[in-house]
Amino acid sequence: MRVVVQDSPFDLGVETEKFAQGCSASGAIVTFTGVVRDVAGGLEVMEIEHYPGMTQSALEEIATQAVSRWSLEDALVIHRHGPLRVGEMIMMVATAARHRKDAFEAAEFLMDYLKSRAPFWKREVTSDGAAWVEAKAADEDALDRW
Amino acid sequence: MRVVVQDSPFDLGVETEKFAQGCSASGAIVTFTGVVRDVAGGLEVMEIEHYPGMTQSALEEIATQAVSRWSLEDALVIHRHGPLRVGEMIMMVATAARHRKDAFEAAEFLMDYLKSRAPFWKREVTSDGAAWVEAKAADEDALDRW
Amino acid sequence: MDVLYFAWVRERIGLPRERVDSSAATVMDLVEELRGREERYAAAFADISALRVAVDQELVDFDTSLNGAREVAFFPPMTGG
Amino acid sequence: MDVLYFAWVRERIGLPRERVDSSAATVMDLVEELRGREERYAAAFADISALRVAVDQELVDFDTSLNGAREVAFFPPMTGG
Numbered sequence: 001m002r003v004v005v006q007d008s009p010f011d012l013g014v015e016t017e018k019f020a021q022g023c024s025a026s027g028a029i030v031t032f033t034g035v036v037r038d039v040a041g042g043l044e045v046m047e048i049e050h051y052p053g054m055t056q057s058a059l060e061e062i063a064t065q066a067v068s069r070w071s072l073e074d075a076l077v078i079h080r081h082g083p084l085r086v087g088e089m090i091m092m093v094a095t096a097a098r099h100r101k102d103a104f105e106a107a108e109f110l111m112d113y114l115k116s117r118a119p120f121w122k123r124e125v126t127s128d129g130a131a132w133v134e135a136k137a138a139d140e141d142a143l144d145r146w
Numbered sequence: 147m148r149v150v151v152q153d154s155p156f157d158l159g160v161e162t163e164k165f166a167q168g169c170s171a172s173g174a175i176v177t178f179t180g181v182v183r184d185v186a187g188g189l190e191v192m193e194i195e196h197y198p199g200m201t202q203s204a205l206e207e208i209a210t211q212a213v214s215r216w217s218l219e220d221a222l223v224i225h226r227h228g229p230l231r232v233g234e235m236i237m238m239v240a241t242a243a244r245h246r247k248d249a250f251e252a253a254e255f256l257m258d259y260l261k262s263r264a265p266f267w268k269r270e271v272t273s274d275g276a277a278w279v280e281a282k283a284a285d286e287d288a289l290d291r292w
Numbered sequence: 293m294d295v296l297y298f299a300w301v302r303e304r305i306g307l308p309r310e311r312v313d314s315s316a317a318t319v320m321d322l323v324e325e326l327r328g329r330e331e332r333y334a335a336a337f338a339d340i341s342a343l344r345v346a347v348d349q350e351l352v353d354f355d356t357s358l359n360g361a362r363e364v365a366f367f368p369p370m371t372g373g
Numbered sequence: 374m375d376v377l378y379f380a381w382v383r384e385r386i387g388l389p390r391e392r393v394d395s396s397a398a399t400v401m402d403l404v405e406e407l408r409g410r411e412e413r414y415a416a417a418f419a420d421i422s423a424l425r426v427a428v429d430q431e432l433v434d435f436d437t438s439l440n441g442a443r444e445v446a447f448f449p450p451m452t453g454g
Contacts, residue, residue: 013163020158020179024233027183030176030253032246033166034454037173049380051446054430079453087170091454100178100257100373107176108250111454117432119446120453121380132381135450180373195299197365200349225372237373246454257373263351265365266372267299278300281369 001067001075003059005050007082012089019076023096026073028103032111034090042126048081048090051119055079062113070106072097077110079120112142147213147221149205151196153228158235165222169242172219174249178257180236188272189232196227197265208259216252218243223256225266258288293358295322297336298367301343304336319345320354322364336366344369374439376403378417379448382424385417400426401435403445417447425450 004010012033020029036046063075076094084090093110097103114120122133150156158179166175182192209221222240230236239256243249260266268279296309316322323340326333337343340354346365347356358364377390397403404421407414418424421435427446428437439445 011163012166013159013161015159016162016177017157017159020181020235023181025183027181029179029181031162032250033175034246035166035169035173035175037171037244051377051379051427051430051448053444054427054446057430058432089166098183100180100254104178104250104254104257108246111246111250115454116451118453119379119427119448119451121449122452123380132449133452135452140450197296197298197346197349197367199363200346200365203349204351261373262370264372265298265346265367265370267368268371269299278368279371281371286369 001060001063002077003056003063004078005055005059006078006080009080009088010078010092012092015076015078015092016094019074019094019096023073025098026096026103027098028100029094029096030100030103030107031092031094032107033092036084036086036088036090038086040124040126042128043086043124044127045083045085045125046090047083047123047125049121049123050079050081054119055081058118059114062110062117065113066095066106066110069109070095070097070102072102072106075106075110077114079114079118081120109146112139112146115139116143147206147209148223149202149209150224151201151205152224152226155226155234156224156238158238161222161224161238162240165220165240165242169219171244172242172249173244174246175240175242176246176249176253177238177240178253179238182230182232182234182236184232186270186272188274189270190273191271192230192232192236193269193271193276194227194230194236195267195269196225200265201225201227204264205260208256208263211259212241212252212256215255216241216243216248218248218252221252221256223260225260225264227266255292258285258292261285262289293361294363295326296363296365298365300368301336301366305332314358316358318354318358319347319352319356319364322358323354342368374442375444376407377444377446379446381449382417382447386413395439397439399435399439400428400433400437400445403439404435423449 079091095106225237
């Protein structure tokens with residue numbers, strides 16, 4: 001299991017390949033990547049604030065839960081903070097399991113928890129000013145299924 | 147949309163990175179990778195037979211369905227045939243959508259269809275002999291949810 | 293028409309494809325015709341529920357018409373992915 | 374104890390962290406104490422349902438005891454991923 005919190009970019013291809021190479025007993029590998037998207041139009045930068053003392057341990061707790069609940073061979077979480085431009089990758093998760101159902105479910109679980117339980121806050125800066133991204137009720141509701 | 151059927155290996159990292167770079171409007175990218183696993187123990191080679199005239203068009207039809215049903219920005223399917231060793235990657239799918247739910251669902255849909263509707267047949271060769279992999283009732287049932 | 297066999301159907305019948313001159317109206321009629329040929333065909337087609345069929349490279353049911361069909365393929369349930 | 378603020382809570386109060394000497398028994402008692410300080414605190418803590426709280430870096434409810442707590446953090450609902 002590997003959990004990384006960093007401000008620098010990560011290489012999705014390298015991380016995915018490395019993760020897969022390390023999982024010789026798994027038949028199924030799932031990755032999810034979140035990318036900065038210009039939702040409203042005119043996004044200049046997305047700033048991601050986090051809670052340094054808590055982030056790493058919160059992510060490790062979530063990943064540990066996923067590994068034990070779905071008997072994963074391995075799990076990976078990378079999450080960036082700081083200023084990001086449109087098209088930049090914000091984060092990724094990867095899961096490896098014997099069967100596809102477990103790998104998919106564990107990845108969705110990780111994402112649902114990251115969205116609402118990991119101490120990150122997004123702020124969008126456009127030419128019109130800056131605004132904190134509001135949490136969606138749908139993201140909170142998504143946790144109910146686990 | 148890209149659908150590739152080949153006997154040679156593919157580079158998961160390169161394909162994943164290239165796919166993500168091409169999807170500037172998507173916030174969510176999901177990949178699934180299937181790897182040869184030694185289920186019974188003693189697997190020497192897994193041979194994948196396919197129906198050359200039908201494979202490409204069947205995969206394209208499945209991918210087209212996924213793209214339209216989940217409004218994907220893009221979808222990728224790579225599937226190998228021929229002899230493969232334990233740990234080799236058999237296939238991958240990738241999906242790109244605005245929201246994570248669509249990207250996950252479309253990838254799971256693609257996998258469920260690939261398992262039961264794409265003309266591939268797996269044969270496992272061990273020191274005890276060779277046997278065709280039997281289709282699982284669970285894989286057929288998985289199609290019912292779509 | 294061309295008749296193709298894959299996986300253990302191919303192994304049981306002993307060849308991957310053959311030219312068949314048939315006036316069978318449906319896939320099931322063709323199956324009956326092939327069953328009557330030799331023991332290896334009867335064995336391959338013994339249990340239709342264990343088989344799938346494609347006509348002109350589209351998955352179909354066994355009651356599908358063969359009118360105009362150029363290629364019929366028989367095989368076990370697929371195990372891709 | 375150390376009290377930390379993130380995102381718009383930090384902006385509204387105007388600082389990221391401060392040392393608070395308090396004998397508040399629970400998180401909610403601490404919130405009441407802070408609310409009484411100045412308008413900017415009252416504004417930040419006006420609607421508790423819009424806030425989340427962590428004590429010693431664990432997410433908790435507002436009725437959680439502060440007995441032995443070294444660090445309390447207030448912030449809006451998280452938007453990671």
